[in-house]
Amino acid sequence: MNKTWLIIQREYLTRVRKKTFIIATILFPLLYMALIFGSGYLASKGTKKLRVAIIDSSGLFDKALVSAANSTDSSSYLEYVTGNGASVQANYVSLGYDGFVVIADTAKWDKGLNDVKLITDKTYGLSAVQGVENKLNGIWDKVKSNKLGIDDTKKAIMDNSRINLTGENEKDKTANAAVASGIGYLCGFLIYFILLIYGSQVMMGVMEEKTNRIAEVMVSSIRPFQLMLGKIVGISMVALTQFFLWILFIFIIYNVTKSTGGSNDMISGMLGGVQKVFGSINIPLIIFCFAFYLLGGFFFYSSLYAAIGSAVNEDMREAQSLSLPVTMLVIFSIAMMTTAISDPTGKVAFWASIIPFSSPIVMMARIPFGVPGTVPYWQLALSMGLLVLGFLFTTWFAGKIYRTGILMYGKKPSWKEMTKWAFRKN
Amino acid sequence: MILELKHLKKYYATQKAVDDISFSVERGSIFGLLGPNGAGKTTLLRMITGIFYPDSGEIIFDGKTFNPLKDIEHIGYMPEERGLYKKMKIGEQALYLAQLKGLGKADANRMLKEWFEKLEMESWWNKKVEDLSKGMQQKLQFVTTVLHRPKLVILDEPFSGLDPVNSNVIKDEIFNLAKGGSTIIFSTHRMEQVEEICDHIVLVNKGQKILDGTVKEVKQQFKxxxxxxxxxxxxxxxxxxxxxxxxxxxxxxxxxxxxxxxxxxxxxxxxxxxxxxxxxxxxxLPSLNDIFINLVEGTPTARQFQTVTA
Missing domain, CATH: 3.30.70 (Alpha-Beta Plaits)
Known part of the structure; x- marks a missing residue:
């Protein structure tokens, strides 16, 4: 056991000391956040707040009307421009406008104001343009009311008669489900990335030992199984270190923003949201389960990757084609996870979170919906127990393949051949 | 006797790699294990080093039945297919390998420093393995093989890739080890080295022992x-x-x-x-080279696969 510990130490230290580990630890959350916020940003881009210059040559509009409209409707920002209309038209982008509207000097208040164009240098979504259209119509209404002598009192009476319609879902549980889905996706994808990234690291590590021809030197000092186990445990510790560093980052960032950014509206809004999220889920349970399923899933898959690494020769393509079935299992789990999140108590969710090959990802996506509400204790215990049995089996199976493969050169491996190695006597 | 092999057998699916081989190795001797490519030498050595279990037969190490888990600490094995972690620093790597052989860190460190000094390798300590030439790596491997003062040192083609000067350095160290009480099993194809170094030889071919004796005896036998x-x-x-x-x-x-x-x-x-x-x-007297060629000739140079029924 002492020797396995030496292996674990080496595998851990050589990886953690590498610059790539430090860079990846810092960059990955940033990229991950960029992905999440980026897609959120893109989704909200459809209703972008346009900044539009109103170049009025007719003299029908005025500054007061436009700014009044701005204060009542903030879906876009309009700015009234009279004097140097031509130069604004030419330089609207550098002046900070998204576009401009020209009201021709031929416009008459009692005639229609048709075919006004919003000139922009990009194509904006329909809803953004409609927002500007509505606002312009509001101003145009005001212009006409003024001309007709409809004062504010009369106008207020007209406005009062407006009917407000808002939607309300009687089975309202949106807030909670959204948070749970979010956390579920986050956990599932994190495990998915870690399994694939670190699983292939195990495979590469084993291949390195084989192609460097150090394997035989090593197995004359320790059992092949110890060598394999040491590598897997060492690399799993690297993954776990990375995970806890991320948690630490989040904790630090959260506390720093809380103490410094309290006055800023946006940040305090975000903090409120984060607090709401943290309040609605069981953080310690999720962290515990995450660590458990991360390690369990990692042992389950990385021993298979180790077996593949031991069987192949120097050829990367051999490794890729042999590892494809294993990688497919991981990817398939992600597909199941999507189903499980949309229906966390359904049949697919249940079975996929019990069967060991998909349980690390799928169960981790279900847990944020609530234990024992959505996931009863017995399901969690069964899933965990089966995962432990599962990885004990794959480690045993892989160990048998590994022992033969690591010393076998020049033979083109196949899964059939490898299974033969696993089940033959000593 | 440091090592006795009794009727060792190891069959693979397609060939009898080791087919009923027995011999014994005297303590403090330099023992040559010879044979053409694919004769079963490596399989035999892997059984002696506990990497493989024999299908049948018995290995007696130092008077007791060989216990791979415990006894490998008394064996130093330099396999033919040997390598090192390329990205690891040399001192660190040597320490790591020594600790895997059961040495304490401080002891290993002290002994390594001695060896590095003796073989003029002090300046290598903080270099990476990838910076070393093949011959230099060989020297480092030799040091890591014998550092823990094993009772039995097994060297498979220890001189391949070494220049004459370094060959002599290693040869002298092999003699020193034997003088110090270690037993050396030496596997090679290079007969002139065997004649120079070995006391006793065994020749295997096609998984069977076809010759066993001291160099002198063998030469007399075939004169x-x-x-x-x-x-x-x-x-x-x-x-x-x-x-x-x-x-x-x-x-x-x-x-x-x-x-x-x-x-x-x-x-x-x-x-x-x-x-x-x-x-x-x-x-x-005939050279070992002649004897080797005589005995092995007539058998196909490349070993044919055969069906094993056992």
């Missing part, structure tokens, strides 16, 4: 009664009752093969009686 005689004047006749001339050299030196029933003294008498003066007289 062809050839003698070299230097004379002041070479006789004209080629055959007589006592011997047959099988070769003549320009400086009046004959190579004679003594016929059965006669001895070297009869040859000397013959020439003395003929009145010629004898400048030199010595026996020609």
């Amino acid at each position: 062809e009664n050839l003698f070299q005689v230097g004379l002041n004047e070479a006789p004209a006749e080629n055959t007589n009752a006592i011997f047959e001339v099988v070769g003549r050299q320009r400086d009046k030196t004959l190579v004679v093969k003594i016929n059965e029933g006669y001895t070297s003294n009869d040859v000397l008498n013959h020439f003395l009686q003929s009145g010629r003066s004898i400048h030199s007289f010595n026996e020609i």
Whole structure:
């Protein structure tokens, strides 16, 4: 056991000391956040707040009307421009406008104001343009009311008669489900990335030992199984270190923003949201389960990757084609996870979170919906127990393949051949 | 005896890699394990180092049944397929390998420093393995193999890739180890090295032992009664009752093969009686290389796969 510990130490230290580990630890959350916020940003881009210059040559509009409209409707920002209309038209982008509207000097208040164009240098979504259209119509209404002598009192009476319609879902549980889905996706994808990234690291590590021809030197000092186990445990510790560093980052960032950014509206809004999220889920349970399923899933898959690494020769393509079935299992789990999140108590969710090959990802996506509400204790215990049995089996199976493969050169491996190695006597 | 093998067998699906081999290795000796490619040497060595379990047979190590888990700490094995972690620093790597052999960190460190000094490797400590030439790596591997003072050192082709100077350095260290009480099993194809270094040899071919004895014994066993005689004047006749001339050299030196029933003294008498003066007289013993080629020749050079029924 002492020797396995030496292996674990080496595998851990050589990886953690590498610059790539430090860079990846810092960059990955940033990229991950960029992905999440980026897609959120893109989704909200459809209703972008346009900044539009109103170049009025007719003299029908005025500054007061436009700014009044701005204060009542903030879906876009309009700015009234009279004097140097031509130069604004030419330089609207550098002046900070998204576009401009020209009201021709031929416009008459009692005639229609048709075919006004919003000139922009990009194509904006329909809803953004409609927002500007509505606002312009509001101003145009005001212009006409003024001309007709409809004062504010009369106008207020007209406005009062407006009917407000808002939607309300009687089975309202949106807030909670959204948070749970979010956390579920986050956990599932994190495990998915870690399994694939670190699983292939195990495979590469084993291949390195084989192609460097150090394997035989090593197995004359320790059992092949110890060598394999040491590598897997060492690399799993690297993954776990990375995970806890991320948690630490989040904790630090959260506390720093809380103490410094309290006055800023946006940040305090975000903090409120984060607090709401943290309040609605069981953080310690999720962290515990995450660590458990991360390690369990990692042992389950990385021993298979180790077996593949031991069987192949120097050829990367051999490794890729042999590892494809294993990688497919991981990817398939992600597909199941999507189903499980949309229906966390359904049949697919249940079975996929019990069967060991998909349980690390799928169960981790279900847990944020609530234990024992959505996931009863017995399901969690069964899933965990089966995962432990599962990885004990794959480690045993892989160990048998590994022992033969690591010393076998020049033979083109196949899964059939490898299974033969696993089940033959000593 | 440090090591005794009794009827070891290891069959693979397609061949009998080791088929009933027995021999023993004396403590403190330098033992040569010889054989053509694919003869089963590596499989045999892997069983002795506990990497493989024999299908049947027994290994006695240091008087007791071989226990791979415990006894590998007393064995140093330098396999033919050997390598090092390329990205690791040399000192760190040597320490790591030494600790895996059961040495404490401080001890290992001290012993490594001694060895590095002895083999003029001190400046390597903080370099990476990828910066070393193949020969330098070989030297490092030798050090890591013998650092933990194993009772049994197994070296598979230890000189491949070494220049003559470094070969001699390693050769001297091998002799030193034997003098210090370690036993060395030495596996190679290079017969001139075997003749120079080994006390005892075993030749295996096709998974079976075909020769076993000291270098002297083996040479005696395969001698062809050839003698070299230097004379002041070479006789004209080629055959007589006592011997047959099988070769003549320009400086009046004959190579004679003594016929059965006669001895070297009869040859000397013959020439003395003929009145010629004898400048030199010595026996020609076969080289191990000749014996090896003789014994192995006639068997296919590349081992054929066979069906194993057992």
